[in-house]
Amino acid sequence: MTQRPSDGFGARLAYYRKLSGLSAERLSQRVPISRAVISNIENGRKRDITIDEMLALAWALDIPPVALALPLEQPNVFIETARGEARTESARAHSAIDWFITGKKPGSAASPQQMIAMTRLRMLRDYYSSRSQLTRAETAISKGDQSANWAAIVEEQKSRLRDLTEELTGLGIDLTYYKIDETGLPDGDD
Template identity: 35%
Template sequence: MTLNRSSKNIGKRLARYRKLAGMTAQQLSDALGGELSRSVIANIESGRKSDLTVDQLFALAWVLGVPPVVLALPVEDPYAEVLLVEGEPGVVLPSHAAVSWMTFSRNAADVMEEYGPDVDENEDSGLSTQAGYAAAQAMITYAIRLSEATSAFQTAAYYAEGDPEWKADYMESKRKLEALHKEMRRSGMQVPSRVPKVVVEHGDD
């Protein structure tokens, strides 16, 4: 059985989501600011090119309005076996497990335990993947909490601008965001000491 890297059929996935977005290859190129030309996009979709950079993958996903994972992995074929690490012993995951690992879903730890590196974690070797996993878990959790807290703060700031009844919600959301910033700084993450100012723009009613 032939095992495929995650880049296999990335062109087909790109073409699918481009068409779902109702965009031509030229329109997609224009939306990317010309970072990828129409001909390069055509080469990706035809399979002649599959070596996208991380920056290009993120840009394509953002412009198409999809999470990067649906371009990076064969989400549409959950039992497809994806070769993550070549050589011996190598790492092969079914697509659904790779998606859980990449998106850090609830069972990501189970996936890592079942398919992860077989490292001798005794005191003599000094090798362990546990510390890295724990650090990643903490930072991702903080990032999600920050995104949620920032959204709540921006919403409250928007409505408090024209409705005094939202003032209390604004102050409370700001307090929570400041507390989270402080907690994140103590953990070693790089966040500003002050909550960034929100610029409120109201459209014409």
């Protein structure tokens, strides 16, 4: 039997909410979702969860979004992955979980769009890892730490960041650091 990905979303939400020691009321204070809506999600009365809601809930519960989106507790169940006029596609949950995490669709060769998306993800991880290493090295220098050649690490990471910035910009990635009240959207789109 094939399940929809949203089947069990409410039960997963309730499980992680309780595991976090939160009441529905306390969780609602952390997200832009009312206690009644959280209750309706958990009881299966609300199944049309938006990406905004899923991310807010996962963030507030300190879990990866995939833990709410897909049935980690039933890795061998079949879930519906696509429904068209002529057919419905499905995959085992563990394959969909792996795809959700890695971006690699099970049983198929990488498509051009998949390769572009995976390249963007890999480069973004590299970029933020380099930024973190740079910050760590600069902090070590400012504290007088001499346990490593921090100056060389700073130069290496700055060079790496310049290269990554150029490549990411070429891929259409906006690396602008926005203030908390800025949306990053063109005027009129917020």
